[in-house]
Amino acid sequence: MQRFFEKLRYGLSGFMAGRYGVDALTLPLVIVSCACTLVSSFGNMGFLRLAGTIILIYALFRMFSRNFDKRRKELYAYSNLSQKMKKKIALYQKIHAERHIKKYFKCPNCKAWLSVPKGKGKLKINCTKCHHEFIRKS
Numbered sequence: 649m650q651r652f653f654e655k656l657r658y659g660l661s662g663f664m665a666g667r668y669g670v671d672a673l674t675l676p677l678v679i680v681s682c683a684c685t686l687v688s689s690f691g692n693m694g695f696l697r698l699a700g701t702i703i704l705i706y707a708l709f710r711m712f713s714r715n716f717d718k719r720r721k722e723l724y725a726y727s728n729l730s731q732k733m734k735k736k737i738a739l740y741q742k743i744h745a746e747r748h749i750k751k752y753f754k755c756p757n758c759k760a761w762l763s764v765p766k767g768k769g770k771l772k773i774n775c776t777k778c779h780h781e782f783i784r785k786s
């Protein structure tokens with residue numbers, strides 16, 4: 649039995665030589681695929697099942713691909729997107745945690761987030777990034 653697994657491991661490593669393999673994007677793709685398939689099993693959602701299957705095939709395609717440059721570009725785009733999402737989630741968590749003491753506004757000019765103390769009436773807010781001034785009730 650152990651000899652069988654050794655042979656399998658040797659054969660698999662030979663097959664995967666020169667192929668891209670698993671990276672940080674593979675697991676999220678597989679999880680989304682499983683979630684689509686699982687949700688589609690509750691009702692008559694053929695489209696979701698198809699989407700789950702396509703995503704899984706894409707994950708497998710990426711694993712067995714020999715085009716390292718394209719796979720790295722995809723991984724780079726994914727990591728950029730996930731970093732942006734993490735920053736946004738952290739910002740919304742901060743806004744939620746400080747909701748009793750601070751009020752947050754988005755600068756109408758440059759869209760930067762600015763915080764002012766809460767309950768101070770109307771304030772003239774000066775953007776620290778673009779120095780645009782606007783009035784808001786805190």
Ligand SMILES: [Zn+2]
Pocket residue numbers: 755756757758759760775776777778779780
């Ligand atoms: Zn601004």
